[in-house]
Amino acid sequence: MKYWKITALYYGQLTLSRAAFSGTVQPELVTDYPFGGFLLQNGSENVLVDTGMRESYYEKMAIGDVNPIGSTEILLEALAKEGLxxxxxxxxxxxxxxYDHCGNIDLFYDKPTYVQKKEYNNMMNPYSFQTARMDYFPDTPGMLAKVKNLIFVDGDIKLSNGLELYLTPGHSQGSQTIVVPTEKGRYVLTGDNPSAKYCLFPWLDKMTLMDGTTVDLTPITDGSLKFLTGVFVPDQFSSYDSYYKQLALAEKPIPEYFICNHEPENIFRKYFG
Ligand SMILES: [Zn+2]
Structure with a gap:
């Protein structure tokens, strides 16, 4: 089996209170979190995880005043930095x-595209709170319909190239985790379930920001909160189950092997595996 290398891509950013991801823990910590994607390379294949934001989405974003940055141009710049x-x-x-994960579907209509069947169904039949928050943007179904080879994943599968896809609901009904076998072990791309590593590991007492500086986190060390969930986790029961599933999928159940989509450190560190 060929090993993969993981490169974090910067698609933009937004500013959030920690409470968005942590619930009641340290809501006063307000920092920038990236919109991100990942490039997975094994020497013969380039796989892109998520396609970022569109500038036209800013106006309709319904999660408060979060100073969004993100555009098709930024996605193209991120790829160009990798020579692609x-x-x-x-x-x-x-x-x-x-919307912040599939804003540029139209650049990749001719690529085989994997999405969980439950996610597609959730997008086509959103709950009213999802519509109110504009989780799914109105132009996404139309763009997805133009993807020539859209592959619906129904649960957990291993692809012939070694990548593994797992259904891990909680943040949305069809959130998908990607396990990437690298020379350094099995890395787990969690997507937004969770969005940041301190949700899986509430005892963490530091977070590295996009510029490489660190901030102090209020750690939960007494075990009173097994995991953290915030306003972006509408299904906490499923989310907990997904967190346990992810912990069992990694090389080891330690922070090193987890890469969350909105983790600021990804942008500073850039390479994994
Ligand atoms: Zn999301």
Whole structure:
């Protein structure tokens, strides 16, 4: 089996209170979190995980005043920094179909594209709170319909190239986790379930920001909160089950092997595996 290398891509950013992801823990900590994606490479294939934001989405974003940055141009810049254009991408995998993860589907219509069937169904039949928050943008179904080879994943599968896809609901009904076998072990791309590592490991007492500086986290060390969930986790029961599932999938159940989509450290560190 060929090993993969993981490169974090910067698609933009937004500013959030920690409470968005942590619930009641340290709501006063307000920092920038990236919109991100990942490039997975094994020497013969370029796989793109998520396709970022569109500038036209800012106006309709319904999660408060979060100073969003993100555009098609920023996605193209992120790929260019790796010496790539959309034409060089072989396959696209979506962690889920929220607007900040699939804003540029139209650049990849001719690529085999993997999405969980439950996520597609959730997007087509959103709950009213999802519509009110504009989790799914109105133009996404139309763009997805133009993808020539849209592959619906029904649960957990292993692809022939070694990548593994798992259904891990909680943040959305069809959130998808991607396990990437690298020379350094099995890394788990969690998507937004969870969005940041301190949700899986509430005892963490530091977080590295996008510029490499660190901030102090209020750690939960007495075991009173097994995991953290915030306003972006509408199904806490499923989310907990997914967290346990993810912990069992990694090389070891320690922070090193987990890469969350909105983790600021990804942008500073950039390479994994
Ligand atoms: Zn999301």
């Amino acid at each position: 254009t959309p034409a060089d991408i072989d396959t696209v995998i979506y962690s889920h179909l929220h």
